[in-house]
Amino acid sequence: MPQGASSTPYPPGLLQDWFATHVFCPLHGVAFVAAIIATVVAFVAILAGLQSLGSGARRRLTMACTFVAGLFYLLAFVLTPGNKASGTAVIGGKACAFRADITWDTAPDPTPQGPPVDDKDKPWQPPKPKTRTLKGAVELTPAEKVKGEPQPGVDILPIEGTQNADGTWDLKLAVDETPVALTRTGRSYALAWTGGSGTLTFRAGIPLNRVKGYEQPLGTFMIIMGGFTIFLGLINLVMLHGKVLLGARRGWHNSLAFFIGLVGMTVFGLWQLQLPALEAGQPVPLAHAGYKLFFDGLLKPLQSTTFALLGFFIVSAAYRAFRIRSTEAALMTIVAFVVMLGQVPMGQALTAWIPADGPFGWLRIETITNWLLTTPNTAATRGILFGSVTGGFALSLRVWLSLERGSYFGKEF
Amino acid sequence: MSPALLRLLARSRSIDRRWIALATVLMLAAPLIWRIPLTMVPFPATVKLKTTIDAVPENKLIIVAVDWDSATKGECQPLTAAVIDYLLKNNKKFALFGFIPQGPELAQRLTEELARKYPGKTYGKDWVNWGYRPNVMNTLIAMMNDVPGTLKTDIRKNDLSKDPLTQMVPNLKEAGLLYHVSGTALFKSYLQFCAGVPLANAVTAVMGPEQYPYLQSGQTKGLLVGLGGAAQFEAVGDFKDETGAKGGEGYKGMGSQSLGHLLVMALIVLGNLGVWAQRRLDETTPPPDDEPSETPIDDQGEAA
Numbered sequence: 154m155p156q157g158a159s160s161t162p163y164p165p166g167l168l169q170d171w172f173a174t175h176v177f178c179p180l181h182g183v184a185f186v187a188a189i190i191a192t193v194v195a196f197v198a199i200l201a202g203l204q205s206l207g208s209g210a211r212r213r214l215t216m217a218c219t220f221v222a223g224l225f226y227l228l229a230f231v232l233t234p235g236n237k238a239s240g241t242a243v244i245g246g247k248a249c250a251f252r253a254d255i256t257w258d259t260a261p262d263p264t265p266q267g268p269p270v271d272d273k274d275k276p277w278q279p280p281k282p283k284t285r286t287l288k289g290a291v292e293l294t295p296a297e298k299v300k301g302e303p304q305p306g307v308d309i310l311p312i313e314g315t316q317n318a319d320g321t322w323d324l325k326l327a328v329d330e331t332p333v334a335l336t337r338t339g340r341s342y343a344l345a346w347t348g349g350s351g352t353l354t355f356r357a358g359i360p361l362n363r364v365k366g367y368e369q370p371l372g373t374f375m376i377i378m379g380g381f382t383i384f385l386g387l388i389n390l391v392m393l394h395g396k397v398l399l400g401a402r403r404g405w406h407n408s409l410a411f412f413i414g415l416v417g418m419t420v421f422g423l424w425q426l427q428l429p430a431l432e433a434g435q436p437v438p439l440a441h442a443g444y445k446l447f448f449d450g451l452l453k454p455l456q457s458t459t460f461a462l463l464g465f466f467i468v469s470a471a472y473r474a475f476r477i478r479s480t481e482a483a484l485m486t487i488v489a490f491v492v493m494l495g496q497v498p499m500g501q502a503l504t505a506w507i508p509a510d511g512p513f514g515w516l517r518i519e520t521i522t523n524w525l526l527t528t529p530n531t532a533a534t535r536g537i538l539f540g541s542v543t544g545g546f547a548l549s550l551r552v553w554l555s556l557e558r559g560s561y562f563g564k565e566f
Numbered sequence: 567m568s569p570a571l572l573r574l575l576a577r578s579r580s581i582d583r584r585w586i587a588l589a590t591v592l593m594l595a596a597p598l599i600w601r602i603p604l605t606m607v608p609f610p611a612t613v614k615l616k617t618t619i620d621a622v623p624e625n626k627l628i629i630v631a632v633d634w635d636s637a638t639k640g641e642c643q644p645l646t647a648a649v650i651d652y653l654l655k656n657n658k659k660f661a662l663f664g665f666i667p668q669g670p671e672l673a674q675r676l677t678e679e680l681a682r683k684y685p686g687k688t689y690g691k692d693w694v695n696w697g698y699r700p701n702v703m704n705t706l707i708a709m710m711n712d713v714p715g716t717l718k719t720d721i722r723k724n725d726l727s728k729d730p731l732t733q734m735v736p737n738l739k740e741a742g743l744l745y746h747v748s749g750t751a752l753f754k755s756y757l758q759f760c761a762g763v764p765l766a767n768a769v770t771a772v773m774g775p776e777q778y779p780y781l782q783s784g785q786t787k788g789l790l791v792g793l794g795g796a797a798q799f800e801a802v803g804d805f806k807d808e809t810g811a812k813g814g815e816g817y818k819g820m821g822s823q824s825l826g827h828l829l830v831m832a833l834i835v836l837g838n839l840g841v842w843a844q845r846r847l848d849e850t851t852p853p854p855d856d857e858p859s860e861t862p863i864d865d866q867g868e869a870a
Contacts, residue, residue, distance in 0.1 A: 160737075161711050368707060369704055369708055372703060372707070375704075453635075453636040454636070456635060457637065460638065464594075465586075465590055468587075468829065468830055472586060472833035472834065472837045476838060493827045496771075496791075496792070497794060498606050498607075498824055499824035500827065501606070505605070517607075522609075526774070526775065526778055527610075530778055531779050531782050538779065
């Protein structure tokens with residue numbers, strides 16, 4: 154694909170190009186300030202409106218939003234992108250099949266004239282609309298059955314084309330590097346070239362999926378919403394630890410550690426981002442030193458230490474809780490011991506004397522371990538996966554249709 | 567069996583946890599100080615990963631997705647180091663990338679350290695680090711169509727549309743292989759959104775059993791599990807450390823892991839023997855008639 158071009162099998166979202174050109178375009182000066190003020194006012198008005206709603210109305214609103222969001226993803230998944238074209242061709246009296254893939258492409262930027270301009274100095278240009286492009290081939294003979302893999306240009310006629318605004322296609326094809334003349338009549342094309350002729354009729358899929366294009370912008374929206382939730386969590390933590398610290402209550406030093414970590418990480422983290430990357434031998438600025446202290450000196454060792462404690466708990470728990478009380482438990486213990494031994498060199502050494510390629514090679518502990526992991530374990534894991542995915546699907550349906558009871562759906566409607 | 571031996575065995579079910587912790591420390595630390603020469607036999611999944619990497623053509627970029635942090639560094643770092651070392655040794659170009667903030671940074675330091683073993687290996691020529699990105703689902707969907715357009719810059723703020731290594735992979739489907747290392751369930755996102763991309767993965771030992779269905783179905787082209795997986799890859803890749811001894815970071819941990827496994831097994835056996843011995847003692851020794859047998863008595867002689 155040429156640099157700067159992008160290709161997707163899905164058509165642009167409904168009105169997406171219009172939004173990209175007329176709504177989501179960069180603003181400058183007064184318009185920029187006015188847009189920010191309008192956004193804040195609208196946000197406050199929406200929040201105030203939501204606050205004034207009764208709990209029943211709020212619940213109905215949540216249900217409606219959940220349903221619309223679920224419907225969006227359902228449609229994005231179900232609706233066909235219409236990215237296939239198929240038809241028939243008659244070449245030299247022989248009936249042939251035609252198949253093609255359809256993508257939506259943006260034309261690459263023309264070669265820039267003069268010295269390259271930095272992206273930030275370029276004036277904003279509205280995104281170019283994407284063109285529906287077809288790439289496929291007519292197989293001239295059933296070559297695959299007769300003489301193996303068909304040869305492009307000999308047994309296969311590659312065809313490319315773009316769709317016009319009126320829905321018709323401009324096609325290009327060549328036989329032995331000779332361009333073929335095409336005459337369109339409705340959905341059929343008459344082909345003519347030196348030494349031959351034929352016809353081609355095909356039908357392109359209908360691009361019904363006009364919602365998939367919004368998946369990425371909505372994802373960006375969700376990241377921003379996620380940022381707000383982190384902010385809310387932060388406020389909650391600051392309030393909680395602030396009360397403990399100011400009241401000098403029990404465990405106040407933990408709250409102090411929280412504030413030092415929060416402020417230190419935020420200040421040094423953002424500060425060091427503003428500085429250029431460090432070169433070797435260069436003196437380390439305070440921002441980098443502070444960030445290194447908090448990130449490398451505190452966060453990483455604390456994380457490693459916390460996780461390392463797990464090892465001691467596992468050993469202790471295995472000793473205290475692993476009791477062989479039934480045949481099933483005994484079987485599981487034997488299998489666990491075999492798998493544990495088969496994964497480590499000291500265990501593998503127990504059966505290393507058995508020739509791996511000999512008739513008793515299957516008795517080697519690593520071979521038995523591998524069989525246990527790839528056969529009974531795979532079957533059991535797949536069963537669990539099927540069960541959990543089916544359960545997840547049922548739960549998703551309940552949430553989508555607001556049948557779930559909980560904080561957001563207090564009762565059934 | 568004599569009652570004295572039974573009583574001794576019965577006491578083995580209540581060893582103080584501090585002794586167990588001490589035994590764990592000693593068993594894990596000793597092989598790190600006195601190295602035990604060991605031989606690791608690779609599993610077919612490990613051999614398959616090496617074969618898959620070997621089959622990647624020179625003009626294709628391998629993506630190493632490093633979704634791990636300090637918490638799982640003990641296992642994930644050797645798993646990453648083994649493959650990166652092999653890529654550097656075999657002149658394969660690769661990109662580092664991750665959805666966990668620490669991952670790409672830790673992997674960058676690791677790669678810089680490993681690259682010193684191979685003269686001439688430099689950042690930008692042999693590997694590129696795309697850095698951390700949030701939002702798995704949307705980023706992967708966007709990368710399936712346009713990698714440089716989605717990621718924009720690398721960790722050194724270089725424009726990826728002009729980066730020669732990134733130009734080798736205009737979209738994820740053009741990648742020679744995507745090798746994912748993690749202690750999380752993020753690999754499922756790659757399976758879900760990266761259809762058509764050749765995938766391989768490495769996970770922490772606790773997550774290993776869950777991954778085998780994807781290996782059998784061919785959705786992952788190779789699988790490394792835990793520290794043992796790293797050691798197996800080092801065995802199959804014929805690794806040598808700085809002293810010329812067999813293996814690398816994974817191999818170094820195999821002595822500790824072997825003794826750790828043996829300790830766990832010994833403790834399970836001991837705990838169960840203790841329970842069995844106590845049961846035999848209870849069966850053979852009749853309870854005294856003058857006091858209730860099951861009521862515990864506290865230090866002051868009062869029933870609790």
